[in-house]
Amino acid sequence: MHLIRFQRLKAFTLSEILVVLVVTIVVVGLAFSVLDLVQKQMWGIQKNYKEESIDNSLQQALWIDFHLYSKIEYSSINSILELKHEMGSTKYEFHKDYVVKDRDTFYSEFKVHKVYFQGNEIEEGIIDAVKLTKTGDEINKKLFVFRNNDAAVFIN
Template sequence: MKTKRGKIPGFAIQEMMVVLAITAIVVGMAFSVLNLVQRQMGSIEDIYEVKLEANKLRQSLWIDFNRYSYVNFDERKGQLYFSNELEEKNYTIIEDMIFTEKDTFNVQLEHKAFYFKNHEKKIGEIDAIELKTSKESGHQQIFVFKDNAPATYINHKP
């Protein structure tokens, strides 16, 4: 038996080179898009981390303002003192950090104000605090206050 041998259909080398070039362009574009998405995700992660730090500070201050009956601020030392009959806690405030015994909040402050009975105070007992973070720290405003107990008004000296 005789078989017919013919030419097997295939692609020419020029056609293969065009396909490889197009494939390389498509794969390169895919990696470029992936790189852009990764950078965007990194930016979102950084913004989230900055806002999370300010929110943790806000939450910690809310808890402490409502847990302790006496809150005192000393501007010279940069310390915020919380106390009640059973325990006490201190916050140390410097320009770009706020420390407690257990926590460190990496928040840069643009403005801080302390109030007692709606009057701004630099030293002494307070019942509200206003903090504004810098642009690098998310440019957030934190305002925390507490309801004063009757003992606060009795013991307070005008």
């Protein structure tokens, strides 16, 4: 009679494989958690960068126009800032969530807080400085734009 011999193969046991699977699941779970946190941080940074870019574009446009136009008027009823000179004019309309300048739209929540003429706060009319504010949940941002008056302002 022949005896059947079983040779033992070198292999992992079921319990060893289960331990490796559990450790792998934990590592993958941690990796996805960290990835989620990194993505949320990147989205927050991207949103802040976009908002800052829009605010800086608005500030730059106001500075350029304040020094380009000789007459600046503000109407508190419509919340419109109109800038004029001999060759033309432009205006800024301040709405709840955006500011419109001719055909440009700045999606920023800046509002006209105060307007000034010769250092005195006024309600409306000819101005030489404007203070804009932006308030939100965690935001309290201010923007101040002014110009030096020339003789033409006082003659008119």
